[in-house]
Amino acid sequence: xxxxxxxxxxxxxxxxxxxxxxxxxxxxxxxxxxxxxxxxxxxxxxxxxxxxxxxxxxxxxxxxxxxxxxxxxxxxxxxxxxxxxxxxxxxxxxxxxxxxxxxxxxxxxxxxxxxxxxxxxxxxxxxxxxxxxxxxxxxxxxxxxxxxxxxxxxxxxxxxxxxxxxxxxxxxxxxxxxxxxxxxxxxxxx
Amino acid sequence: xxxxxxxxxxxxxxxxxxxxxxxxxxxxxxxxxxxxxxxxxxxxxxxxxxxxxxxxxxxxxxxxxxxxxxxxxxxxxxxxxxxxxxxxxxxxxxxxxxxxxxxxxxxxxxxxxxxxxxxxxxxxxxxxxxxxxxxxxxxxxxxxxxxxxxxxxxxxxxxxxxxxxxxxxxxxxxxxxxxxxxxxxxxxxx
DNA sequence: CGCCGAGTTGAACTGAATCAAGAAACGTGG
DNA sequence: CCACGTTTCTTGATTCAGTTCAACTCGGCG
Numbered sequence: 001x002x003x004x005x006x007x008x009x010x011x012x013x014x015x016x017x018x019x020x021x022x023x024x025x026x027x028x029x030x031x032x033x034x035x036x037x038x039x040x041x042x043x044x045x046x047x048x049x050x051x052x053x054x055x056x057x058x059x060x061x062x063x064x065x066x067x068x069x070x071x072x073x074x075x076x077x078x079x080x081x082x083x084x085x086x087x088x089x090x091x092x093x094x095x096x097x098x099x100x101x102x103x104x105x106x107x108x109x110x111x112x113x114x115x116x117x118x119x120x121x122x123x124x125x126x127x128x129x130x131x132x133x134x135x136x137x138x139x140x141x142x143x144x145x146x147x148x149x150x151x152x153x154x155x156x157x158x159x160x161x162x163x164x165x166x167x168x169x170x171x172x173x174x175x176x177x178x179x180x181x182x183x184x185x186x187x188x189x190x
Numbered sequence: 191x192x193x194x195x196x197x198x199x200x201x202x203x204x205x206x207x208x209x210x211x212x213x214x215x216x217x218x219x220x221x222x223x224x225x226x227x228x229x230x231x232x233x234x235x236x237x238x239x240x241x242x243x244x245x246x247x248x249x250x251x252x253x254x255x256x257x258x259x260x261x262x263x264x265x266x267x268x269x270x271x272x273x274x275x276x277x278x279x280x281x282x283x284x285x286x287x288x289x290x291x292x293x294x295x296x297x298x299x300x301x302x303x304x305x306x307x308x309x310x311x312x313x314x315x316x317x318x319x320x321x322x323x324x325x326x327x328x329x330x331x332x333x334x335x336x337x338x339x340x341x342x343x344x345x346x347x348x349x350x351x352x353x354x355x356x357x358x359x360x361x362x363x364x365x366x367x368x369x370x371x372x373x374x375x376x377x378x379x380x
Numbered sequence: 381c382g383c384c385g386a387g388t389t390g391a392a393c394t395g396a397a398t399c400a401a402g403a404a405a406c407g408t409g410g
Numbered sequence: 411c412c413a414c415g416t417t418t419c420t421t422g423a424t425t426c427a428g429t430t431c432a433a434c435t436c437g438g439c440g
Contacts, residue, residue: 061333068332081325084318090329113314117307120314124303127317128274134324135271139280141331142258143251146428166387179428181388336396356419369396371420 004049004102007076011125018116025108029101037077037101038093043086044079046103053099054163057091058171066171070160078106080130096164141174147183149173194239194292197266201315208306215298219291227267227291228283233276234269236293243289244353247281248361256361260350268296270320286354331364337373339363 004026005019014022028051031037038044040059050073057069057079068091071077082089083106113120140149150173153160161169170180194216195209204212218241221227228234230249240263247259247269258281261267272279273296303310330339340363343350351359360370 059333066332068328080321081329085322090333113311117310120307120310121303124310124314124317127314127321131270131317131321131324132275134321134328138258138324138328138331139271141328142256143249165385176429177387178389178430182428185388355417366397367419368398368421372396375420 004104007049007074008119008122011122012118014122015116015118018112018119021112021116022104022109022119025104025112027103029103030099031095031101032098033095035095035099036092037095038079038089038091040090040092041088042079042082044082044089045106047076047078047083047106047109048104049076049102050074051100051102053095053097053101055093055095055099056164056168057093058168059091064171065167067168068172070157070164070168070172072157076126084127084130096168146173146175146179147186150180150183194294197239197264198309198312201312202308204312205306205308208302208309211302211306212294212299212309215294215302217293219293220289221285221291222288223285225285225289226282227285228269228279228281230280230282231278232269232272234272234279235296237266237268237273237296237299238294239266239292240264241290241292243285243287243291245283245285245289246354246358247283248358249281254361255357257358258362260347260354260358260362262347266316274317274320286358336363336365336369337376340370340373 003023005014005022008014008022009019037046037048037055050071052073054073055071055077056067057071057077058065058067060066077093079089079091079093081087081091109123113123140152144152150169153169153173166180167177170177173180175183193213195204195212198204198212199209227236227238227245240261242263244263245261245267246257247261247267248255248257250256267283269279269281269283271277271281299313303313330342334342340359343359343363356370357367360367363370365373
């Protein structure tokens, strides 16, 4: 999974002509830890596939930095709210490790959508995935406690606490860093 | 806005051939207050456009009934989580008034997606709208207090408290009915 | 060797949930 | 059309989970 075409094909088949057109608008880039690939207030213009590394989406509330998503390798990042609404984003995106990315202009991608039906079909699938993910996050806040969210996060990405700061995870699961520290103290490992 | 084609055309143009095909799979129906048009655990098979009336999406947590969405006339309802994931839904949908609806089989709609590129493009747009709505709901829980969410809900639908029970609104904004009653006591009207 | 950021731990505080009781609105049948 | 019972809404008192503030530990690094 080191190029965007492979990623897209994991959803649905893609004709060679479409694949070639997508490849033509893909740009591999390397950026280092702490780089902000998107700033709140800007309109998102690019989608990135993470080939290697990790990033987080975050925003500020009352001066406090709240993480809303972690994105790991083999997944795509963008300020989706802005990408889809064409309005300034509420979120910023920060790389938490040195990263290898593949960058695509969303404007160019949309042009390909109108040209290639098979690509637009995948585009629909991508939007659906975004919805489902956002819905799951909503549900996890509605139906589970912070502790349960933390444990579920560990199940998915057991190594996350080793790669990112506790404070980022705490705001992601919806408590203070102090409280998450207490939650961790309750259980044996991690 | 009394048919689905008009609704879809509010997003993007639709060729007459596509419109006709959509019309052919639309069924107008009338159902009365308290009818459950979808039950949690079932896989969602239909999308409904509300021509007249109001509905809510809800689920149970610890035996308590929590409303996650209100849907008013001129908007579409479905158990989106299940519709898109093809898994059993976490939500039920209840009509809160006698309703006129237009019903469409999602299976048939998907068949039309592959046949008509212009429809699939709108389908992508619909999924994006679902994402944006879900994202906004997430943000409102993250960034605002229950009181603020209540006031924002009033701004959008000033007559909602006259049409639905306080308890439903309370669970929607994320507090108990008792607490929402106190919130309302703080302000002048409604 | 001492500083600094990250994490842990303790104590006090606070906002919302819960429990409980009363008031108002609603509708159903006589 | 009224009377009664049920449901909905309000209000008060208590309780509790999580925040805040603050002190302390630990480990890496200049």
